[in-house]
Amino acid sequence: MDSHSIARHMLSFLKRAVLILPEAAIGTVSFLLLIVNTLFWALSLFPLAGLKLVYKSRSRQDRCNAVLNRIGLNWIGCNNLILSATKRIKWHTKGIEGLNPNGWYLVISNHQTWVDILVLQKVFHRQVPFLKFFLKKELIWVPIMGLAWWALEFPFMKRYSGEFLKRNPHLKGKDMEITRKACERFKRMPISVMNFVEGTRFTAEKHERQKAPFKHLLRPKAGGISFVLSAMGEQLTHILNVTIVYPDGPKTFWKFLCTKECSIYVNVEVIPITPDLIGDYENDARFKERIQAWINNLWFEKDLLVESFFRERKQAA
Numbered sequence: 001m002d003s004h005s006i007a008r009h010m011l012s013f014l015k016r017a018v019l020i021l022p023e024a025a026i027g028t029v030s031f032l033l034l035i036v037n038t039l040f041w042a043l044s045l046f047p048l049a050g051l052k053l054v055y056k057s058r059s060r061q062d063r064c065n066a067v068l069n070r071i072g073l074n075w076i077g078c079n080n081l082i083l084s085a086t087k088r089i090k091w092h093t094k095g096i097e098g099l100n101p102n103g104w105y106l107v108i109s110n111h112q113t114w115v116d117i118l119v120l121q122k123v124f125h126r127q128v129p130f131l132k133f134f135l136k137k138e139l140i141w142v143p144i145m146g147l148a149w150w151a152l153e154f155p156f157m158k159r160y161s162g163e164f165l166k167r168n169p170h171l172k173g174k175d176m177e178i179t180r181k182a183c184e185r186f187k188r189m190p191i192s193v194m195n196f197v198e199g200t201r202f203t204a205e206k207h208e209r210q211k212a213p214f215k216h217l218l219r220p221k222a223g224g225i226s227f228v229l230s231a232m233g234e235q236l237t238h239i240l241n242v243t244i245v246y247p248d249g250p251k252t253f254w255k256f257l258c259t260k261e262c263s264i265y266v267n268v269e270v271i272p273i274t275p276d277l278i279g280d281y282e283n284d285a286r287f288k289e290r291i292q293a294w295i296n297n298l299w300f301e302k303d304l305l306v307e308s309f310f311r312e313r314k315q316a317a
Contacts, residue, residue, distance in 0.1 A: 018086050019260055027258030030086045037082060041075035042148035049151035062188050069130045072152050076121045088261040095268030099127045102190045104235045106228055109242035110217055111196040112250035119244055123266050129190040153185060187235050195224050214303040222292045226281040233278040241269040243302050245309050
């Protein structure tokens with residue numbers, strides 16, 4: 001019996017042992033395993049990230065980043081093993097065939113729960129380059145994780161409301177400047193830039209407040225992806241338009257950890273990046289209107305896809 005067979009048998013034994021536990025116990029075991037895994041890999045990032053600060057040579061910094069990304073991939077790989085060992089998840093994925101782990105992608109998705117991040121990391125693990133998210137600036141203060149995201153060069157953004165910008169006009173465009181700087185760094189090695197274009201997680205209250213024209217989605221915002229495309233259009237080759245569906249409804253992170261069995265559907269549409277998607281979002285009103293109409297149309301199609309899934313599931317029941 002080879003090492004892979006032994007590992008599979010050990011994983012199967014662990015899964016059978018865990019799944020006889022009550023749900024709260026499964027959640028606790030899952031959480032503790034994820035914490036231990038996070039501490040191990042996150043702490044292993046810091047010495048190399050410190051060394052990168054010392055190096056002045058861009059080539060040495062890039063070599064450090066390559067190793068840091070490999071550590072990040074191992075971290076995600078172990079997270080995936082933990083999920084596999086502590087629950088039975090039926091994955092239904094479509095559209096990931098032929099993706100390139102050395103390619104350049106912009107990934108966009110609907111957003112319902114923090115579990116979405118685990119789903120995306122699972123589905124795209126080693127299928128595309130290491131996923132990097134735009135994060136709220138306040139998240140850098142999250143213990144351990146904030147420093148780990150910084151070490152992995154996840155871009156931190158400060159969001160300003162329209163009312164705040166009226167009082168402080170000198171800060172207008174500051175968040176987009178951060179986007180540009182992050183994209184300049186991303187140009188030097190294959191990358192997958194992730195953007196939840198709705199800007200927040202779906203809730204019935206937010207849906208009602210927005211008066212969104214979609215049944216299952218919030219209104220998408222084109223600004224973020226437009227700036228990424230403008231800054232990296234010559235590197236990025238495709239947009240990966242992801243639709244995530246939870247047949248039994250989205251769960252909170254804790255409820256997901258407590259889950260014994262569930263199904264998750266992920267549809268990936270590969271969209272080529274054409275010249276008409278790249279333009280001056282800030283200063284060209286016609287382009288701004290056109291790119292917003294384009295993302296709205298994608299979201300109408302996505303909404304129909306989600307609705308058709310639930311309709312077919314209801315008819316089959």
